[in-house]
Amino acid sequence: MSSVDEAVRLHNAVVLLGSFPALAEASLVVKKGEIVLISGANGAGKTTLLRLCAGLVPLARGEASVLGFNLATQRKEAQAHVGMLGHANGLYLDLTAQENLQFWGAVVGASAREIALSGERMGLHTRLLGTTVAKMSAGQRRRTALAILIIRRASLWLLDEPHAGLDAAGRDEIDKILREATSAGATVIVASHELERAGALATRRIEVVGGAIVERGAQ
Amino acid sequence: MTQHSTSTMSVARAIATKDLRIEWRSKVLVNQVLPFAGIVMVLFAFALDNDGILQRVAPGLVWLAVLFSSLIIVQRTFAIESADNALDAIKVAGVSPAGVFLGKSVALVVQLLLFEGVLVLLSLVLYQVHLSWGGAVLLVTVSFLANIGIAAMGALYGGLGAAAKGRETLLPLLLLPAVAPVLIAATRATESAFGVGGATLGEGWPWVALLAVFGALFGFGGTLAFGVLTEE
Numbered sequence: 001m002s003s004v005d006e007a008v009r010l011h012n013a014v015v016l017l018g019s020f021p022a023l024a025e026a027s028l029v030v031k032k033g034e035i036v037l038i039s040g041a042n043g044a045g046k047t048t049l050l051r052l053c054a055g056l057v058p059l060a061r062g063e064a065s066v067l068g069f070n071l072a073t074q075r076k077e078a079q080a081h082v083g084m085l086g087h088a089n090g091l092y093l094d095l096t097a098q099e100n101l102q103f104w105g106a107v108v109g110a111s112a113r114e115i116a117l118s119g120e121r122m123g124l125h126t127r128l129l130g131t132t133v134a135k136m137s138a139g140q141r142r143r144t145a146l147a148i149l150i151i152r153r154a155s156l157w158l159l160d161e162p163h164a165g166l167d168a169a170g171r172d173e174i175d176k177i178l179r180e181a182t183s184a185g186a187t188v189i190v191a192s193h194e195l196e197r198a199g200a201l202a203t204r205r206i207e208v209v210g211g212a213i214v215e216r217g218a219q
Numbered sequence: 220m221t222q223h224s225t226s227t228m229s230v231a232r233a234i235a236t237k238d239l240r241i242e243w244r245s246k247v248l249v250n251q252v253l254p255f256a257g258i259v260m261v262l263f264a265f266a267l268d269n270d271g272i273l274q275r276v277a278p279g280l281v282w283l284a285v286l287f288s289s290l291i292i293v294q295r296t297f298a299i300e301s302a303d304n305a306l307d308a309i310k311v312a313g314v315s316p317a318g319v320f321l322g323k324s325v326a327l328v329v330q331l332l333l334f335e336g337v338l339v340l341l342s343l344v345l346y347q348v349h350l351s352w353g354g355a356v357l358l359v360t361v362s363f364l365a366n367i368g369i370a371a372m373g374a375l376y377g378g379l380g381a382a383a384k385g386r387e388t389l390l391p392l393l394l395l396p397a398v399a400p401v402l403i404a405a406t407r408a409t410e411s412a413f414g415v416g417g418a419t420l421g422e423g424w425p426w427v428a429l430l431a432v433f434g435a436l437f438g439f440g441g442t443l444a445f446g447v448l449t450e451e
Contacts, residue, residue: 015425030363048426055310055311056307056310056311075450076313077313078311079310079311079312080313081313082311082313083311083312084308086304086307089303089304089306089308090301090304090305090307090308090309091238091300091305092241092299092303092305093299093302093303094245094299095241095244096245099237100314103236103237104312106225106229106232106233106236107225107229107230107233107234107309107312108314109225109229131305132244148308150314182351189429208319
């Protein structure tokens, strides 16, 4: 059973990719308001852990709940409260940054002011907002994707290498936004190889080793 | 954090607007699908260039060209979702699957209507068929209703195959048998619209009613099934 102050609770969770156990009896509790850094070697299961929390991969065995919703039976309900930024940005390449923000604003029911503010927060100035995503740099795309996460107002942020491709100012801005999001009640789980950068941001670190979760303590 | 909320129809409108805007900007329909369909129709004309045969089979040829080309249009409409993994973002956002399905279907209907308009004009020139005013009204009605069926099945199976391996080959295998009833009904009604083989306009309207039933069934079924089939 998950308690009200828990954002994520996994108990012996198993996720199979084909017949391969990408998560093997993983157990984890993340309290609301925490910023948790997930480290681990490539292929260890970091992304699968994030995708499980986002309800994108089915739970084969064990128990998993997100924000009090059982992922085995209430996946859709949980997803409405979760924002995920994976390796891809989830943008439409033929649309401008502004059109991408407007689309997501319309889909989730955000106001025009919220859309404008999110772009402003991520440093998407007028010229950049009018640029087609296909013509943007990796860092600019990342900023646009993060602006969409702000529009989403998610309660649980799942980020896979969020600093990748960003310049120093962009990285600082992300850290600031994540801290603000947790102050506002959100919970953040970040998978990253940049332990120094993300470690400074995190309140706690865990490591995924061969599909299992190993606690590495408070930061 | 307080969540936003939005209705299925708002999602459908946003998806349809976005898809049509992307198509307008990328011009895949005009630059790739139409030339492909044009080539198919010209090849049909060469292959069946015999006394009267072409006129007799023109309705079937038009709808075959539409069906083959619709595979490209459907694949394209889901390729834009998988190019930067936007489909996952939509799933994670808990967006109404029914809204996504309806939005995709509406965008497909609009694209198919424009596309068929050009193909019908081409068939009048290439296959030398006659179209009266009454026939034109019948044909527009047939196109609209047949497109609803094709678009609904296209959106359903396109979404189902979007995340699957070998989706390029999977889509024709799933979609073509499913829309075979639409092909048959649309072809029969178009024969009446073109007056092929002595068919009258009155004979075409019962097929229109059948297309309306297919459209309603496929649209309703797709709205219910899309979320379940595309969940994994």
